[in-house]
Amino acid sequence: MQTTVSAASELLKKYDVPGPRYTSYPTIVYWDDDPTVEEWTTSVARALDETEARGGGAAIYIHIPFCRSLCTYCGCNTRITRHTEVGKPYVQTLLKEWSLYRKRLNREQPIPITEIHLGGGTPTFLSSEELTELIEGILKDARLTPDAEFSIEADPRTTTVEQLQMLARLGFRRLSLGIQDFDERVQDIVNRIQTEEQVRAVTTEARAAGFTSINYDLVYGLPLQTLKSIEQTIEAARRLRPDRIAFYSYAHVPWIKPGQRRFTELDLPSGEEKRALYELGRMLLEEAGYIEIGMDHFALQTDSLMKASTEGALHRNFMGYITRQVAPLIGLGVSSISDSWDAFTQNEKKLEDYVARVEQGEIPVFRGHKLTKEDRVLRRHILNLMTRFETSWETAELYVPYLETVNDKLAEMRRDCLVKLENRRCEITAEGRPFLRNICMAFDARLVRKVPTTQIFSRTI
Numbered sequence: 001m002q003t004t005v006s007a008a009s010e011l012l013k014k015y016d017v018p019g020p021r022y023t024s025y026p027t028i029v030y031w032d033d034d035p036t037v038e039e040w041t042t043s044v045a046r047a048l049d050e051t052e053a054r055g056g057g058a059a060i061y062i063h064i065p066f067c068r069s070l071c072t073y074c075g076c077n078t079r080i081t082r083h084t085e086v087g088k089p090y091v092q093t094l095l096k097e098w099s100l101y102r103k104r105l106n107r108e109q110p111i112p113i114t115e116i117h118l119g120g121g122t123p124t125f126l127s128s129e130e131l132t133e134l135i136e137g138i139l140k141d142a143r144l145t146p147d148a149e150f151s152i153e154a155d156p157r158t159t160t161v162e163q164l165q166m167l168a169r170l171g172f173r174r175l176s177l178g179i180q181d182f183d184e185r186v187q188d189i190v191n192r193i194q195t196e197e198q199v200r201a202v203t204t205e206a207r208a209a210g211f212t213s214i215n216y217d218l219v220y221g222l223p224l225q226t227l228k229s230i231e232q233t234i235e236a237a238r239r240l241r242p243d244r245i246a247f248y249s250y251a252h253v254p255w256i257k258p259g260q261r262r263f264t265e266l267d268l269p270s271g272e273e274k275r276a277l278y279e280l281g282r283m284l285l286e287e288a289g290y291i292e293i294g295m296d297h298f299a300l301q302t303d304s305l306m307k308a309s310t311e312g313a314l315h316r317n318f319m320g321y322i323t324r325q326v327a328p329l330i331g332l333g334v335s336s337i338s339d340s341w342d343a344f345t346q347n348e349k350k351l352e353d354y355v356a357r358v359e360q361g362e363i364p365v366f367r368g369h370k371l372t373k374e375d376r377v378l379r380r381h382i383l384n385l386m387t388r389f390e391t392s393w394e395t396a397e398l399y400v401p402y403l404e405t406v407n408d409k410l411a412e413m414r415r416d417c418l419v420k421l422e423n424r425r426c427e428i429t430a431e432g433r434p435f436l437r438n439i440c441m442a443f444d445a446r447l448v449r450k451v452p453t454t455q456i457f458s459r460t461i
């Protein structure tokens, strides 16, 4: 059924509510059963043995929190500084943390690694020497699987040719550039000025150095954005033709990120206007040959993310959409999140606390969660919806009693033609895709049982 413009607008109003983004299930605010360090490392060791038996390895996420200036929309864990000398001791702490894991895991054979991702903050805040020391230090006593992939997030304003060439020599092939918007007024209010020429130069140099997949992060819903500015931004991205584009929804959470107080809600496009920005961006990207994958992600037919989507292998975790399910994911660095598949943990969020814990010889975890059977089953359904737009609980393995309530919770969305429900199967329609987060919320037993009394989530539209 085709939804009319006014009906679509009503739907956007109706379902524009606060809700999780589901980079994990349970969402962090519902983590309530901390593993001990023993339990945590045992669970990582078990996941490692299982993946190794299948020819896989661990994914390592390394968080570099430093940035030279604050982008006011930022929702990441950052430390703003121009003192580049903080990089070296931080690399030493990361390597110490990694050696603590190696000691605890106590393996006779080297740790197999299938993925390394450097995120931030700004990983290219580190110099070429520091990045080399970090990666070589991690790989010492480790073994790369034949299909191992290295990826890095970079800031086009500061990344140098030398860094790109060195990263390529170390084995990095995927580069993600933070861009957000090319419009000068928008760039000014979010305090992130970068020209199309700068982005073009880094893109061209990265390809020449050997990077085979380049992603641009764009954001819709930023202050002062208009249909015209989005059109110009997407046109610029189309000219530069990255392999992937993440077109994220801006999450306005000034009560958590005070930097977002530089502008007010009046500067922000509202629910319906904001969705129109996405729809225009999507149309322009699809016209240029990009295919929408999961939530807010686009890829060219030739990119590995597209291939993973076609083969049903797409996965989503704290790093966004990735080409395969990996466990364990070991997060190193301040605030990093780890996932052994049976449990989650998060490292200390304050830099000084993180460093102090590592210096004392402790795995610097400050909170975590051991997943219950219900958590594991519901996570599978939320992942299915996020990566394939459908899920089914016909088999005993994917069934828990909570699922008996899902059809009732989705009844209104079914009447609005956002989902199709058949026996124990839920499929999201094309009209339902903008409401993916709302649909996942029906599968979120923890949210249903305990609705937050204060606002902690950004709005779903």
Ligand code: SF4
Residues within 6 Å of the ligand: 066, 067, 069, 070, 071, 074, 075, 076, 078, 120, 121, 122, 155, 178
């Ligand atoms: S958006 Fe990126 S570069 Fe800007 S402050 Fe946040 S982490 Fe740093």
